[in-house]
Amino acid sequence: MTQNNSKNPINDNEISGLSIYTFVTNAHYKKRKDLLLIVFDDLVNYAGLYTKSSCPSIPVQWCKKNLSQNTIKAILVNSGNANAFTGIKGHNDLIKILAPLSSRLGCQLNEIAVASTGVIGEFLNTDPIIEALSDEKVKKLSNWDDAAYAIMTTDTYPKLSFTKSSIDGHEIKIVGIAKGSGMIEPNMGTMLAFIFTDANVTKQILSILLRDITNNSFNSITVDGETSTSDTVLLFSTNKANHKIVSDIETSSINYFRDDLEGLAIKLAQQIVRDGEGATKLIEIHVTGASTKNAAMRISKSIANSPLVKTALYGEDPNWGRVIAAIGKSYEKIDLEKLELFFGDHQITKNGSNIENYDESLVKKYMKNERLIITINLGIGCHEHKVWTCDLSHKYIDINTDYRS
Secondary structure (H helix, E strand, O other), X not given: OOOOOOOOOOHHHOOOOEEEEEEOOOOOOOOOXXXXXXXXXXXXXXXXEEOOOOOOOHHHHHHHHHOOOOOEEEEEEXXXXXXXXXXXXXXXXXXXXXXXXXXXXXXXXXXXXXXXXEEOOOOOOHHHHHHHOOHHHOOOOOOHHHHHHHOOOOOOOOEEEEEEEEEOOEEEEEEEEEEOOOOOOOOOOOOEEEEEEOOOEOHHHHHHHHHHHHHOOHHHEEOOOOOOOOOEEEEEEOOOOOOOOEOOOOOHHHHHHHHHHHHHHHHHHHXXXXXXXXXXXXEEEEEEEEOOHHHHHHHHHHHHOOHHHHHHHHOOOOOHHHHHHHHHXXXXXXXXXXXXXXXXXXXXXXXXXXXXXXXXXXXXHHOOOOEEEEEEEOOOOOEEEEEEEEOOOHHHHHHHHHOOO
């Protein structure tokens, strides 16, 4: 495929060493971008994390089996069809698409990363995808907004984030796009997310960084407690930055980069939750004073996944007893006398019961905010964890009865 080397229209956030293409294939959606191709100038390092589902999609199986030791030339993502539970035909359909593409790009099949999102159990409509990827269809470059839009399914808006960082005094750029609205209970996260940087780092460094940032971002969100077959997070580095290559994870030179990378991932994760199917509120669950990090995570997720908590939040009802019940069903060790519960700045419990002079009217007023923070101080340790979720509304049911996902 002939690559256009003109600049992508993404202003100061351009990542050197890659080109973006989006297409309207009409393979599933009509008259909207539904296919994304990002081609790297050179083979690049990457790191990947995938769904823990026992029924992974064909693209997830492909990436885990074929890409683990390879550098990458391109990534191809289609929306509308997950190519999941499609058997041998699903695998053959993927090869049917990748074979001519790899030939045009001058690379091997196992140098193309793939991801799919959409309906499970239906076969790909391969012909329009192959036609879109032909040389005749590649007329101009797209931008990051187009890329984020092309991977959407039930999303109501494209999700992307840009940031700058530094390594050894040299400017580093990071761009991320994501999709996700329903089936959001990551472990690894129920969504697609792709992060690109020009940092000059080894594949091993990327793998360590991706694992660390995912635990505090994509693995710390939930909309509906459902896990997809297609979960994928990929991190790519074009190595075009001017600093010396980083190969030691302990070096202080990547501290800023690590923090900024995690910050970008958290922003993408929060965008996914904010766009949760039928969501009206973004809620942060912050568990502190836990005996271990895992205990803090389990308790925060128990609260975030509780339908009773989420419906109360939608109804703007400060029913704090539902939060206590959700803490209890985590089965973690709790000292009731030390547990403190806050809605925003409003303390609810102390010494094993609600506080004296508790004024529910003040808390009810707080519940009308679109962004809520629920803090639980367990008082038995020094560990903490944050999880982001949304409320559960009537619209969630409407969306999932009207849309086959």
